[in-house]
Amino acid sequence: MRAARHTLGVTESEKKARYSLCGLPLARYARGARSSVGDKGAATELAYALSAAPQFDAAFRATFAELLAWRRDVRHFRTEEAPDEATLAELFHLAAFAPSVGNCQPTRFVRVDDEARRASIRANFEAANHEALGAYGGERAALYARLKLAGLSDAPIQLAVFCDEATEQGHGLGVRTMAETRRYSTVCALHTFWLSARARGLGVGWVSILDPGVIAEALDVPRAWTFIAYLCVGFAREEHLIPELERAGWQAREAHPVVRR
Ligand SMILES: Cc1cc2nc3c(=O)[nH]c(=O)nc-3n(C[C@H](O)[C@H](O)[C@H](O)COP(=O)(O)O)c2cc1C
Numbered sequence: 001m002r003a004a005r006h007t008l009g010v011t012e013s014e015k016k017a018r019y020s021l022c023g024l025p026l027a028r029y030a031r032g033a034r035s036s037v038g039d040k041g042a043a044t045e046l047a048y049a050l051s052a053a054p055q056f057d058a059a060f061r062a063t064f065a066e067l068l069a070w071r072r073d074v075r076h077f078r079t080e081e082a083p084d085e086a087t088l089a090e091l092f093h094l095a096a097f098a099p100s101v102g103n104c105q106p107t108r109f110v111r112v113d114d115e116a117r118r119a120s121i122r123a124n125f126e127a128a129n130h131e132a133l134g135a136y137g138g139e140r141a142a143l144y145a146r147l148k149l150a151g152l153s154d155a156p157i158q159l160a161v162f163c164d165e166a167t168e169q170g171h172g173l174g175v176r177t178m179a180e181t182r183r184y185s186t187v188c189a190l191h192t193f194w195l196s197a198r199a200r201g202l203g204v205g206w207v208s209i210l211d212p213g214v215i216a217e218a219l220d221v222p223r224a225w226t227f228i229a230y231l232c233v234g235f236a237r238e239e240h241l242i243p244e245l246e247r248a249g250w251q252a253r254e255a256h257p258v259v260r261r
Contacts, residue, residue, distance in 0.1 A: 067199055070241060074203030075151040077234035082156035083202055088233075091200075095193040100185035104170025107189040107228075110160040110219050120218045121160075121210070121230065122152045128209045147248055150207040155232030160215060161190050166224035186228045193231075203236035 056064075092109060100106060112118055129149060136144050152158070163186040165179070174181055194204045212227035246252045 067195060070239070071195055071198045072203060072236065072240055072243065074205045074232070074234075074236045075148045075244065076237040077151045077154045077156065077203065077205075077232065078237055079154045079156070081235050083197075083200075083233065083235075087200055087202070088157065091193050091196050091202075094196040095189045098185070098188040098192040100170070100188065101175055101181040102170025102173030104167050104173075104175075104182065104185065105189075106164045106167045106169070106182040107186040108162040108164050108221070108225055110162065110221060112158040112160055112219065117218055118152070118158060121158070121215065124210050124214050124218070125150050125152055125207060128211055132209055143248070143250060147245070147250065149209055151205045151232040151234070152207065155205065155234045157233035159231040159233060160219055160221075160227065161186060161229045161231060162216075162221055162225035163228050164222070164225050166222075183226060183228060190229055190231065197233060201235065202233060205232040206230070207232060 095107065095109075096105065098107075112121065133141060133144050163183045165182055167182070190206075194206075197204050207230040210227075210230055215227050215230065216223075216225065240247065243253060
């Protein structure tokens with residue numbers, strides 16, 4: 001570790017390389033790299049280090065499958081406990097490992113702490129949810145009315161997630177014919193955040209029953225930022241293997257069709 005520290009990061013490219021490794025056990029990679037490259041400098045060392053890919057074994061795959069199966073959309077949060085700042089910082093770092101079109105990293109997280117702004121988001125949700133209820137009739141309407149579709153009143157951490165449609169990062173690669181791929185990139189980032197949170201015992205709930213224009217205004221963000229998601233983050237009141245909508249009788253999970261041509 002001492003040698004890794006000694007050789008790491010003064011130039012911009014080295015700093016970027018270090019960012020690519022954020023949160024990973026750098027010493028483990030650097031050790032193998034030193035023996036193969038000698039003293040050729042930190043950037044070369046890191047390039048070698050990055051190629052020293054780990055082998056993911058069967059035990060890891062089984063645990064990873066459990067993580068996927070036990071990730072839940074959470075609407076009920078413990079108000080007595082909040083994630084600590086170090087964990088949150090780690091989650092933002094890990095989200096940056098997600099793929100993005102042209103490597104443009106268009107995702108912008110807005111942490112909503114201000115109570116007045118939170119109240120306006122809640123009002124926005126109440127209005128949109130009331131309108132949504134009106135679109136159903138009979139049994140479906142009665143069932144919809146019983147669903148809890150957001151944890152806005154009790155989630156200790158709340159994040160509005162935007163996509164910067166005007167970012168110059170990535171130099172336009174991949175977005176000429178499909179500009180929406182920037183938004184898909186943001187979804188990849190927030191899903192990475194979601195899984196990483198679950199791996200740390202945290203729950204995340206995605207709220208989309210909102211008017212995006214009103215959200216952007218309430219949070220005073222640049223016009224070029226498209227609203228993608230509002231995330232409620234915290235410790236879940238209960239853990240479940242079955243999605244809440246499935247348990248409530250709204251919609252069960254099904255496999256995706258796969259067709260061949
Ligand atoms: C794009 C998107 C938008 C969603 N919006 C909401 C929402 O507004 N309210 C809600 O309760 N759940 C919302 N969800 C969560 C889904 O209802 C949930 O993922 C689904 O029922 C499966 O449950 P699970 O995530 O626990 O596996 C959303 C999920 C996605 C991917």
